[in-house]
Amino acid sequence: MVAQFMSLKDAIATCVQNGDTIAMEGFTHLIPHAAGHEIIRQQKRDLTLIRMTPDMIYDQLIGAGCARKLVFSWGGNPGVGSLHRLRDAIENGWPCALEIEEHSHAAMANAYDAGAAGLPCAVFKGYRGAELPRVNPNIKFIECPFTGERLAAVPAIRPDVAVVHAQKANRKGDILFEGIVGVQKEAVLAARKSIITVEEIVDDFTDIPFNAVMLPNWAVTAVVHVPGGAHPSYAQGYYKRDNAFYKAWDTIANDRERFRDWIEQHVMQGGPQDFETRLKAQQTKAEA
Known part of the structure; x- marks a missing residue:
């Protein structure tokens, strides 16, 4: 099966079903935030979420009521503190009870x-x-x-769907990662289906760096062009980590109503285009 180019809305609707086991990987780098927001918008439910280091996007998915179980090996807001929506789900069952399975x-x-x-x-x-x-x-x-x-x-981890973000796809659907790559390759190869959001679609890969990883199109179900789709995490060669947002999330997530308001404004009323808009705003601010 060769990768299909889709919109993010169609990719999530086609590949992710209620009750699925989903692995969304990215180790501080290339975290698929845009795809996670689309899962929230489509109100997917009863998901088992797998991730080595669940951080902000899993806090959002859990707080939005998408998850029934989390399989993980560390959880927190890197450099800041706790994941408040994760803690609320475990300690108080809000918005629903969350089962956890912890590993190294x-x-x-x-x-x-x-x-x-x-x-x-x-x-x-x-x-x-x-x-x-x-x-x-x-x-x-x-x-x-x-x-x-x-x-x-x-x-073994055998997800129904793996969701990752990468720098590039070519027009055949092959994928190129570079920088810190974590276990994205393994997650995609272990999964029955995979969604890859990318910063850029190119005719072919040139000047491939030494630390690159490539995935062939036969291992990919859907390719989605989402510039800025990893924000507020970073994409090497495209944009830096938005440290200010990670700090701001601690206050947003610490209050249920503030969290709900943020999800409604920035997720439910938003879309993939918002990631590119926010990224441009961040870059303009940095240059000022």
């Missing part, structure tokens, strides 16, 4: 690798002396049949 970074990375390889589980050295196995029944220990060594095992 190593476990999540290995589980994505296993999913991409079509394996049922990941086996690795880890969790020795750790507390997480006491509260997470999906962490098991097995004995290596060759050495007798005690190893950790976790289920």
Whole structure:
């Protein structure tokens, strides 16, 4: 199956269904905020959200009532503090109760690798002396049949949909990432379907940097052109991280009514074009 070029609205409507397991990856960089907002606008419900480092976009999805479960290995507003909507869901069941399954970074990375390889589980050295196995029944220990060594095992991550942001797609639907890439490649290869939002669509890739990762079009379901689609995170070569917004989010998310007002104004009444507009405003402010 070759990647299809779609609008963001059509990509989410086509690929994401209520009750799906969704992985939206990006490690401080290339976080797919625009796609997350479209999921909120379409009021998708009962989602299992997977992400190694859930931060602002998952706080928004949880606060908007999209999630029933979170699988993660660290959660917070980087450099600022807590995710208030995540905490409210866990502690008070608002707007709905949230189940959590916590892992280590190593476990999540290995589980994505296993999913991409079509394996049922990941086996690795880890969790020795750790507390997480006491509260997470999906962490098991097995004995290596060759050495007798005690190893950790976790289920493979096989999402219904992986959603990531990248710098470029060519007109065949191949994808180019560069910079800090996290586990985007593994998430896409592990998933049944994938949505890739990109900064730019080009005829072909030229001057490919040393640290680039490419995904072939046969691994991609939908390609969506959304300039600024990772804002307020950054896209190397296109724009910087909007640190001021991460700080502002702490105040917005700390109050239910303020959060609801923000979602209504900036998400429900917005669209992908708003990301490019906000990005241009940020860049103009920086130049002034």
